[in-house]
Amino acid sequence: MQSYYAARAAEYDRIYQKPERQADLRRIEQWLPPLLSGATVLEVACGTGYWTRFIAPVASAVVAIDSAPETLQVARQRVSASNVLFEVGDAYRLAGGRRSFDAAFAGFWFSHVPLERQREFLAGLDAALAPGARVVLLDNLFVEGSSSAIAEQDGNGNTYQVRSLSDGSTHRVLKNFPGEARLHALAAEGLVEHAAYHRWQYYWAFEYRVADPCGERQP
Numbered sequence: 001m002q003s004y005y006a007a008r009a010a011e012y013d014r015i016y017q018k019p020e021r022q023a024d025l026r027r028i029e030q031w032l033p034p035l036l037s038g039a040t041v042l043e044v045a046c047g048t049g050y051w052t053r054f055i056a057p058v059a060s061a062v063v064a065i066d067s068a069p070e071t072l073q074v075a076r077q078r079v080s081a082s083n084v085l086f087e088v089g090d091a092y093r094l095a096g097g098r099r100s101f102d103a104a105f106a107g108f109w110f111s112h113v114p115l116e117r118q119r120e121f122l123a124g125l126d127a128a129l130a131p132g133a134r135v136v137l138l139d140n141l142f143v144e145g146s147s148s149a150i151a152e153q154d155g156n157g158n159t160y161q162v163r164s165l166s167d168g169s170t171h172r173v174l175k176n177f178p179g180e181a182r183l184h185a186l187a188a189e190g191l192v193e194h195a196a197y198h199r200w201q202y203y204w205a206f207e208y209r210v211a212d213p214c215g216e217r218q219p
Helices: 002-017 019-035 069-078 115-127 180-188
Strands: 040-044 061-066 084-088 101-107 129-140 159-164 170-174 192-199 203-210
Touching: 002 019, 019 129, 019 203, 061 069, 069 084, 115 129, 115 180, 180 192, 180 203
Parallel strands: 040 061, 040 101, 061 084, 101 129
Antiparallel strands: 129 203, 159 170, 192 203
């Protein structure tokens, strides 16, 4: 996965240029920033910084991580705000040595998490966050004719696409499409409050609050 996105860095943003998705993207670009306003945000798998540029103007601070230095190079050129720090990082090892963030955002990452590691990722993410922190996951719906076809499914139920880059190379990419019920079921297994699912024509979002172990309910 890391090698694929490293190779794709220069052409990554073409996915945001699909004509049929523009109305959804404009709505989400307006919807997302108020949720993270004033927060210290951990952004997981920030890629080329497409969403960082909407978060940075409203956040108190942003630490944006990605595993591919090539995409981070694009992100640093796109977002130069002084309150943003871009770092190479591992989405499965978030808590070590970090402060507790009061918000987190992961755009188009959760669909690349194997089904057998989804609980692990969410638990690790929550461990990096303060009680009451808001989490927003944003990702793709599978839409026939717009999404790349599912090429195969493994024994664990993970689905894969075959994607081509402009250099002619092809890549087998894990891409899952969890439904609302799956997301709520995962959330119910952890210390989660106020989970909500949002759906557009081409995208979904799932937001929740990290529960306070002391029992104080968050608004």
